[in-house]
Amino acid sequence: xxxxxxxxxxxxxxxxxxxxxxxxxxxxxxxxxxxxxxxxxxxxxxxxxxxxxxxxxxxxxxxxxxxxxxxxxxxxxxxxxxxxxxxxxxxxxxxxxxxxxxxxxxxxxxxxxxxxxxxxxxxxxxxxxxxxxxxxxxxxxxxxxxxxxxxxxxxxxxxxxxxxxxxxxxxxxxxxxxxxxxxxxxxxxxxxxxxxxxxxxxxxxxxxxxxxxxxxxxxxxxxxxxxxxxxxxxxxxxxxxxxxxxxxxxxxxxxxxxxxxxxxxxxxxxxxxxxxxxxxxxxxxxxxxxxxxxxxxxxxxxxxxxxxxxxxxxxxxxxxxxxxxxxxxxxxxxxxxxxxxxxxxxxxxxxxxxxxxxxx
Numbered sequence: 001x002x003x004x005x006x007x008x009x010x011x012x013x014x015x016x017x018x019x020x021x022x023x024x025x026x027x028x029x030x031x032x033x034x035x036x037x038x039x040x041x042x043x044x045x046x047x048x049x050x051x052x053x054x055x056x057x058x059x060x061x062x063x064x065x066x067x068x069x070x071x072x073x074x075x076x077x078x079x080x081x082x083x084x085x086x087x088x089x090x091x092x093x094x095x096x097x098x099x100x101x102x103x104x105x106x107x108x109x110x111x112x113x114x115x116x117x118x119x120x121x122x123x124x125x126x127x128x129x130x131x132x133x134x135x136x137x138x139x140x141x142x143x144x145x146x147x148x149x150x151x152x153x154x155x156x157x158x159x160x161x162x163x164x165x166x167x168x169x170x171x172x173x174x175x176x177x178x179x180x181x182x183x184x185x186x187x188x189x190x191x192x193x194x195x196x197x198x199x200x201x202x203x204x205x206x207x208x209x210x211x212x213x214x215x216x217x218x219x220x221x222x223x224x225x226x227x228x229x230x231x232x233x234x235x236x237x238x239x240x241x242x243x244x245x246x247x248x249x250x251x252x253x254x255x256x257x258x259x260x261x262x263x264x265x266x267x268x269x270x271x272x273x274x275x276x277x278x279x280x281x282x283x284x285x286x287x288x289x290x291x292x293x294x295x296x297x298x299x300x301x302x303x304x305x306x307x308x309x310x311x312x313x314x315x316x317x318x319x320x321x322x323x324x325x326x327x328x329x330x331x332x333x334x335x336x337x338x339x340x341x342x343x344x345x346x347x348x349x350x351x352x353x354x355x356x357x358x359x360x
Contacts, residue, residue: 010160020225026049028070038077062224071101095125114138123156167198177206202229302354
C-alpha cells in the first residue's frame with residue numbers, strides 16, 4: 001500500500017489554521033436536535049458534522065439509531081449550515097443509502113473493522129466514489145487488522161483515506177472506556193505518515209471531563225484532528241450520554257488546546273521532543289497502572305496468608321522472582337543493578353500492602 005502525500009490533499013483542501021475537528025451527536029435523535037446542534041457547531045472550529053444513523057449496540061434492546069430517515073436530516077443540516085456531513089456505515093446497504101443522500105464522509109466503526117468480510121463489502125460498494133472514508137481501529141489491539149481495513153479500501157481505489165483512533169476494548173477496569181494503547185496508533189503513523197490520523201477522545205475516555213486531557217495528548221503526538229461527540233443536552237442523550245459535551249464546551253476546549261506548528265529547525269526539534277516526551281508519559285502511565293494492579297494482587301495474597309496464618313515474607317519465592325527478573329531484564333538491555341533497585345522497592349511495597357491486610 002503506497003499512501004502518498006496526494007492522499008492528504010482532502011485534508012489540506014480545507015486550508016484549516018487548526019487541527020481538523022469533527023463534531024456532532026453520538027446519535028441523530030430528531031430532526032430538531034440534528035439541526036440545532038449543527039447551527040451551534042457553526043460557531044465552533046468544526047468542519048465536519050458527525051451523527052450516528054445506525055447504531056450497533058453491544059447488547060440488544062438499546063437504541064439502535066433512527067435509520068435512513070436521519071440521512072434526510074443530515075441533508076437539511078448541510079443545506080442550512082454548509083458543514084460537511086459524516087456517518088458510520090457497517091454494510092453495503094448503508095453505503096448505498098449514504099451515497100444516495102450525498103453524505104460527504106463515511107467512517108467504518110470499530111466493530112466493523114474487526115471483520116474483513118464486512119470491510120471488503122463496504123470497499124466494493126464504494127468503488128468509483130470520491131468520498132472521504134475513515135477507518136476506526138478494531139475493538140481489539142491488532143495493528144495488522146487496522147492496516148488491513150485501510151488496504152481493502154485503498155485497493156478499491158478510494159483516494160481520500162484516513163484513520164480514527166478510538167481506543168481498544170479491555171476486560172480490566174481502567175480510567176478509560178477504551179484503553180488508548182497510544183503506541184499502536186504511533187506505529188501506524190510512523191508507517192504511513194501521509195494517512196491522516198484523527199483521535200476520538202469521546203470513545204477513549206467515555207467521560208466528558210477527560211476530553212481535553214486526551215485531546216491535548218493526541219495533538220502532542222502530532223495527530224491531524226479530533227472527532228468529539230457533541231450534543232445540545234448531553235445528560236439526556238439517547239446514547240453515550242456520559243461522553244458527550246455541549247457545543248459551548250467544544251468551543252472552550254478548542255480554545256484551550258495548545259497546538260504546535262513547526263516552521264523552523266528549532267520548532268522541528270521542539271515538536272519532536274514533545275512527541276518523544278509524550279511517549280515517555282504514555283509508558284509512565286502504563287507502568288503506574290501495572291504497579292497498581294500488582295499491588296492489588298499482593299493484597300489478595302495478603303488476605304490468603306492471613307486466613308492460613310502464613311508469614312508475609314517468603315524468601316524462596318522472593319529469590320526466584322529476583323533471579324528471573326535479572327535474566328529477563330538483561331534481555332531488554334537493563335542492568336542488574338537497576339533491576340535490583342526496582343524490584344527491591346516493588347517487593348517492599350508489596351510487603352507493606354500485605355502487612356496492612358494481615359494487621360487489619
